[in-house]
Amino acid sequence: MTFLSYVNRFVSNFVLLAVAYYSLNAMDKYQQRAILAFMILVYVAMRAVSALxxxxxxHRIERLEKEARRLGGMLGLGPEESLFRRxxxxxxxxxxxxxxxxxxxxxxxxxxxxLICVTKIVTD
Known part of the structure; x- marks a missing residue:
């Protein structure tokens, strides 16, 4: 199941990459291509902020995991509860x-x- 989620993420991002590439190549005029590249860059920036x-x-979840492991070891409850917690x-x-x-x-x-957007903006 985890592998399928990776494949889904890969395919959806690849489709976004392909759409950006082909739409930038379809524009004949530099001004239109630059505006489209800028709009794509704004969208990419929003998604990058979300990913970061x-x-x-x-990182917060990882700290909570470590804290839960530490507290679980300190409490020393029964084996059933310990197994469930683990x-x-x-x-x-x-x-x-x-x-x-x-x-x-x-x-x-x-x-x-x-990289695609920047190269399309820089090249004429």
Whole structure:
């Protein structure tokens, strides 16, 4: 299931990259191409800010995981509760790593889109 979410993220970002590339190549006049590239750059900047904020969120989740592990060890409750707590912490860490990986995929494609837009603005 995690692999399918990575594939979905990859395909959706690749479609965005392809649309940006082909729409910038379809423009004949430099002024139209520059305006479209600027609009794409604004959209990419908003998505990049969102992806970077998610890293802050994931860092907070990681700190909570460590704190939960520490407190779980200190309390020393029964084996059933300890097993249940470990399973929850393991699930949360798996979801966090998956989210971080998706954010890295997003940032990679956003960087490629920025490179395409900048080259289309710079070249005539």
């Amino acid at each position: 904020r998610s890293f802050s969120f994931f 399973q929850i912490i393991t699930d949360v860490s798996t979801i966090r790593r998956s989210g971080e990986m998706k954010s890295y995929i997003d940032l990679m494609f956003l960087l490629l889109i920025v």
